[in-house]
Amino acid sequence: xxxxxxxxxxxxxxxxxxHWINLICMIMLAFSGFYIHFPFFDGFMxxxxxxxxxxxxxxxINLTFRIVAAFFVKTATQLGSxxxxxxxxxxxxxxxxxxxxxxxxxxYLFFRKEGVISAKxxxxxxxxxxxxxxxxxxxxxxxxxxxxxxxxxxxxxGGTAMVGGPMSMRIIHYFMMWxxxxxxxxxxxxxxxxxxxxxxxxxxxxxxxx
Amino acid sequence: MAQEAHGAFYDLxxxxxxxxxxxxxxxxxxxxxxxxxETAAPQIAAALEKGTKLKPALWLNGGSCTxxxxxxxxxxxxxxxxIVLELLSxxxxxxxxxxxxxxxxxxxxxxxxxxxxLLIYEGAVMMGExxxxxxxxxxxxxxxxxxxxxxxxxxxxxxxCAVDGGWVYAHPNPAGxxxxxxxxxxxxxxxxxxxxxxxxxxPEWVVAMVVQWLLVADDDPALFLEKTALLxxxxxxxxxxxxxxxLYPEYIVGSTIHDNCPRRGHFENGEFxxxxxxxxxxxxxxxxxxxCKGPQTYTQCPVTxxxxxxxxxxxxxxxxxxxxxxxxxDNNAPFFKRLSSMQMGGSLGNVQPGSVAAVxxxxxAAALVAHGLGMKAAGRIGDGPPMEExxxxxxxxxxxxxxxx
Ligand code: HEM
Ligand code: SF4
Ligand code: SF4
Numbered sequence: 001x002x003x004x005x006x007x008x009x010x011x012x013x014x015x016x017x018x019h020w021i022n023l024i025c026m027i028m029l030a031f032s033g034f035y036i037h038f039p040f041f042d043g044f045m046x047x048x049x050x051x052x053x054x055x056x057x058x059x060x061i062n063l064t065f066r067i068v069a070a071f072f073v074k075t076a077t078q079l080g081s082x083x084x085x086x087x088x089x090x091x092x093x094x095x096x097x098x099x100x101x102x103x104x105x106x107x108y109l110f111f112r113k114e115g116v117i118s119a120k121x122x123x124x125x126x127x128x129x130x131x132x133x134x135x136x137x138x139x140x141x142x143x144x145x146x147x148x149x150x151x152x153x154x155x156x157x158g159g160t161a162m163v164g165g166p167m168s169m170r171i172i173h174y175f176m177m178w179x180x181x182x183x184x185x186x187x188x189x190x191x192x193x194x195x196x197x198x199x200x201x202x203x204x205x206x207x208x209x210x
Numbered sequence: 211m212a213q214e215a216h217g218a219f220y221d222l223x224x225x226x227x228x229x230x231x232x233x234x235x236x237x238x239x240x241x242x243x244x245x246x247x248e249t250a251a252p253q254i255a256a257a258l259e260k261g262t263k264l265k266p267a268l269w270l271n272g273g274s275c276t277x278x279x280x281x282x283x284x285x286x287x288x289x290x291x292x293i294v295l296e297l298l299s300x301x302x303x304x305x306x307x308x309x310x311x312x313x314x315x316x317x318x319x320x321x322x323x324x325x326x327x328l329l330i331y332e333g334a335v336m337m338g339e340x341x342x343x344x345x346x347x348x349x350x351x352x353x354x355x356x357x358x359x360x361x362x363x364x365x366x367x368x369x370x371c372a373v374d375g376g377w378v379y380a381h382p383n384p385a386g387x388x389x390x391x392x393x394x395x396x397x398x399x400x401x402x403x404x405x406x407x408x409x410x411x412x413p414e415w416v417v418a419m420v421v422q423w424l425l426v427a428d429d430d431p432a433l434f435l436e437k438t439a440l441l442x443x444x445x446x447x448x449x450x451x452x453x454x455x456x457l458y459p460e461y462i463v464g465s466t467i468h469d470n471c472p473r474r475g476h477f478e479n480g481e482f483x484x485x486x487x488x489x490x491x492x493x494x495x496x497x498x499x500x501x502c503k504g505p506q507t508y509t510q511c512p513v514t515x516x517x518x519x520x521x522x523x524x525x526x527x528x529x530x531x532x533x534x535x536x537x538x539x540d541n542n543a544p545f546f547k548r549l550s551s552m553q554m555g556g557s558l559g560n561v562q563p564g565s566v567a568a569v570x571x572x573x574x575a576a577a578l579v580a581h582g583l584g585m586k587a588a589g590r591i592g593d594g595p596p597m598e599e600x601x602x603x604x605x606x607x608x609x610x611x612x613x614x615x
Contacts, residue, residue: 038548038564039499045480099603107595110584112602115595148469161444166506167532167541167550171563174549178567182574189578193585194594 004080005209006201010120012073015087016205018066025059026180028052033177053147060140067133078119093126094119128187135179142173219259222293233258236291243418243514244426245439245461257425264299265424266327268318268358271304272351273344273378273387274333278369279305281410291518294417297424298328315347318354322361328423329362329401330416331355334371334378335393337449338386355390356397363431365390365403366419369411370533373456374445376409380539381553383449392447392454402435405456407463407509409533414514415462422459445536462514467504467530470512473497497524501546503532 011019032048032055039045070091074084077094096119104123106112116122121129145156146169160169191198197208223233237258238251271279282295283306300307301321302314309317321327336344336351344351359365367390370376378387391403406415419438427434441460446453468474476482477496484490484499496502507530515522523530532542542550543560551560585591 039480039482041480042482043480046478048480049478099601103602108581110588113588113595114598117598117601148466158444161446164446165536165541167503167535170506171549171552174563175567178570181571185574185578189582193582194591 005207006080006197007076007082007207008201008205009074009076009082009084010079011202011205012075013205014069014073015066015075016202018062018069019202021062022059022066025055025062026184028055029059030177030181033174037174056140056143056147059136063133063136076120079121090120091126091129093123097123097126125190128183132183135176135183139173139176139180142169142176145169146173226293228293239414239519240294240418240421243414243461243510244422244459245464254421254425258294258421265297265420265429266321266324267298267300267330268321268327268362269300269303269330269332270355270358272331272333272355272372272390273336273385274369274371276305276332277410278332279303282413282416291413291417294420297420301327318358322358325361327362329358329365330368331365331372331390332368334375334385334387335390336378336385337388337393338384343385352393355393356399359390359394359399359401362401363429364423364434365394365401366416367391367403367405368416370407370409370538373405373407374447374454374536375449377539379449379537380543386449388447388449389454389456391456392450392452395452395454396450402431403457404438404440405458407458407534408511409538412511412514412516414519415459419459443536462510463508463534465508465510467507467509467511467524467534470510471496471504471524472512473524491527497527497529499548500529501531501544501548502529503535503542503545504530506541507532507534509534 028051032052034040035044035048036052039048070088071086073087075087075090077083077085077090096117100116100118101123103112103116104118107114107116108124141156141159144150144153145160146166150156151160151166160166163169163172191202200206200208220230223230234251234255237254241250241254244250269279301317302309304314307314307317335355341350341352346354367373371378371387372390374389374392375383375387376389378385379389389405391405394401394403404419406412406419422438423429423434427437439460440457441463443456443458443463444453445456468477471477473494473496476494477498481493481495482490482499483495483497486500498505502524504524511522511530511534512524515525529546531545532538535541540550540553544551547562549563551562552566554561588595
């Protein structure tokens with residue numbers, strides 16, 4: 001499945017940059033989040049909260065930009081190909097992904113030997129990459145329910161009342177961090193399981209053949 | 211019984227050893243509790259001096275520990291608060307009234323028959339076992355409340371239990387405890403209810419409401435609701451399975467404890483108490499790590515403080531346990547942990563969110579390692595597996611070549 005090239009067409013520079021911003025924000029948010037959850041060393045709370053409050057806006061703007069850009073930027077339609085089309089088409093499920101969901105699951109559970117025909121990404125990856133959109137927005141929603149300046153806006157206060165108060169909202173926000181952590185673990189694992197070439201292109205924008 | 215002249219009022223103060231200065235100080239304190247400017251203090255003083263006719267009131271107890279009554283009585287010497295409360299003619303007050311037996315019960319009936327009274331309700335409304343979890347003189351507590359509420363000008367629900375059932379409402383709530391507003395919603399009684407939070411409630415807030423009612427609003431229920439800045443908070447009553455909207459004086463629940471906390475500087479500087487009895491505790495550091503619920507609790511405790519403004523929980527070195535919030539025990543226990551535990555039931559019992567998260571994270575990490583070893587064993591690492599020629603679906607549906615790609 002990975003005996004193919006990684007060209008810049010798959011990840012144009014703008015998306016290499018948004019991916020970097022996303023990663024840095026995630027690290028900042030998770031680190032400061034852990035600290036806010038339980039300060040494990042002294043003298044950092046002001047900075048941790050400041051960090052969280054900056055990164056949370058950046059990550060949301062970045063995600064929104066990434067979605068809008070998907071309608072304008074062209075990316076490779078297939079793994080290891082230079083043929084391009086509007087990114088959103090390659091982000092959403094493609095023709096090749098049809099009927100392949102259970103086959104992909106079988107493949108990863110070792111119930112079949114051959115790799116599964118897929119397009120730019122396999123069915124599972126597509127689901128995961130698309131799910132990060134609502135997940136990040138929900139994360140932001142739960143965050144703004146806790147954020148002093150916005151917590152009493154009807155839109156957020158209503159949600160807080162629905163889940164049973166600010167304490168429940170904190171716990172949901174905290175658990176969602178773990179959803180992101182588990183996602184990131186699986187994402188990094190699957191992307192790099194065959195070799196590290198995917199990391200070279202997405203981080204260093206370095207092409208690899210074969 | 212109206213107190214006619216200024217002189218009489220100051221005599222009354224003097225008898226109790228309260229100076230004019232103490233009196234004015236207390237008035238500005240009440241003004242602050244009502245969210246009024248310091249300049250409102252003389253107005254309050256003038257109104258109090260003028261005196262007013264006694265307002266009939268009933269103080270009913272539901273499922274309560276009488277802690278709020280205790281809190282009201284927590285006065286080291288007779289003071290202004292007591293005098294203000296004496297503006298109420300408390301015709302029934304279980305814990306401290308002189309009357310007993312049939313005479314006492316008759317006082318309730320008489321007051322209701324005369325009308326124009328204020329109802330103060332302490333404790334949870336006990337709806338369990340069809341209202342039989344609380345009987346007074348053979349009568350259901352729920353019936354007494356409903357009857358008294360119907361004729362009242364307004365109701366003060368004092369203390370967390372009266373607000374939403376308080377700790378009596380905590381899981382599993384076998385007594386069927388609910389708050390006054392929730393209960394009245396159920397029996398369709400529309401009398402306005404103003405909620406005063408905390409366990410127990412602050413006597414100063416009760417005093418402020420009495421001042422607001424009798425002096426600012428001139429004993430007019432409509433004017434009272436209009437002139438008091440009120441804030442509605444919604445919650446879901448799990449026992450009645452109903453959405454309830456609670457009215458609070460805005461100034462009392464408008465900001466978090468954390469926002470007004472004198473230890474906030476230590477919080478921002480990341481200076482925390484990790485252990486009781488430590489050097490950090492002696493230095494008065496922030497109590498966040500030992501479970502302070504101040505950041506999630508919306509009450510004015512740091513401003514009003516307790517026991518005639520002597521001190522309050524965090525000031526005395528105890529983390530806020532969040533008693534001013536809704537469903538406060540379930541939402542805040544264990545009190546010395548940062549987040550509340552989740553009630554999983556069964557043999558799991560109550561579990562801290564952090565433990566759940568660690569298990570989930572650990573299982574995911576272990577699963578990935580195991581999977582990675584599997585991928586290696588299957589020889590997929592490196593160039594990946596051989597690819598299929600055609601999708602399984604297409605093969606099954608008889609395509610010869612290509613299929614639907
Ligand atoms: C996307 C927009 C986000 C917003 C608006 C947001 C907002 C907030 C706010 C306002 C707080 C409370 C801070 C305080 O009261 O001092 C908080 C806490 C926290 N945040 Fe976020 N956050 C966001 C994303 C994230 C992400 C992506 C993570 C982790 C991956 C994260 C992890 C946490 C954690 C663990 C806490 C502490 C919860 C607790 O135990 O009290 N947040 N966040
Ligand atoms: S003691 Fe509690 S309320 Fe005060 S600053 Fe610390 S966390 Fe906030
Ligand atoms: S500081 Fe917290 S625990 Fe203390 S009375 Fe106020 S809300 Fe209750």
